[in-house]
Amino acid sequence: MIYFDEGARADLERIFEFNFERDPASALEHIEKILDAVGVLARHPEIGRDAGDTPPLRELVISHGSSGYIALYEHSRVQNVVRVVAIRHQREAGYKGK
Numbered sequence: 001m002i003y004f005d006e007g008a009r010a011d012l013e014r015i016f017e018f019n020f021e022r023d024p025a026s027a028l029e030h031i032e033k034i035l036d037a038v039g040v041l042a043r044h045p046e047i048g049r050d051a052g053d054t055p056p057l058r059e060l061v062i063s064h065g066s067s068g069y070i071a072l073y074e075h076s077r078v079q080n081v082v083r084v085v086a087i088r089h090q091r092e093a094g095y096k097g098k
Helices: 006-022 024-042
Strands: 002-004 058-064 067-076 081-089
Touching (some): 002 006
Antiparallel strands (some): 067 081
């Protein structure tokens, strides 16, 4: 099961609004790309890289065009749940809610 924290849901909304202002026709495509990539975590929760000094958090790199997004998440093996904590564009410095 995949669960999006409130912060991650806010990030999705922020990403949609940013892209909608730039190109309304492709704004939803960005969100769909992120959701599709995060969906892979249901089957392969350990594919993300270690998030460094914040264990047990991991980062999933999501390619999109010449850049993409990064989803910060945690996997509970006991509960078999992936909790997405935050999402950001690869060119952003840090996560908004972190």
